[in-house]
Amino acid sequence: MSLASHLEELQRKHGDVERQLGEAMNHPSMDDLQIVALKRRKLALKDEIEKLKGDPTQH
Template identity: 70%
Template sequence: MSLASHLDELQKKHSEIERQIDTAMQHPSTDGLEIVDLKRRKLAIKDMIEKLREGTASD
C-alpha cells in the first residue's frame, strides 16, 4: 500500500469515527464510555496521520 493510499484510508476512518461520535452524542441513551472509546480511537488515528505526514515532510 502506498503512503498516499494509507493516509487516505486513515482519513476515511477518522471521518467515520467522527460521524459515529456525532451520532452517539445525539442519542441520550448512549453510554458515555462508548463515546470516550470512540474519541480515543479518533485521536489515535489522528496521531498516526500526523506521524506519517511528518515522516514524509522530513524526506
C-alpha cells in the same frame, strides 16, 4: 500499500469515527464509555495521520 493510499484510508476511518461520535453524542441513551472509546479511537487515528505526514522517513 503506498503512503498516499494508507493516509487516505486513515483519513476515511477518521471521518467515519467522527460521524459515529457525532451520532452517539446526539443520543442521550448512548453509554459514556462508548463515547470515550470513540474519542480515543479518533485521536489515535489523527495521531497516526500526523505522524505519517510529518515523518520524512516514511515518504
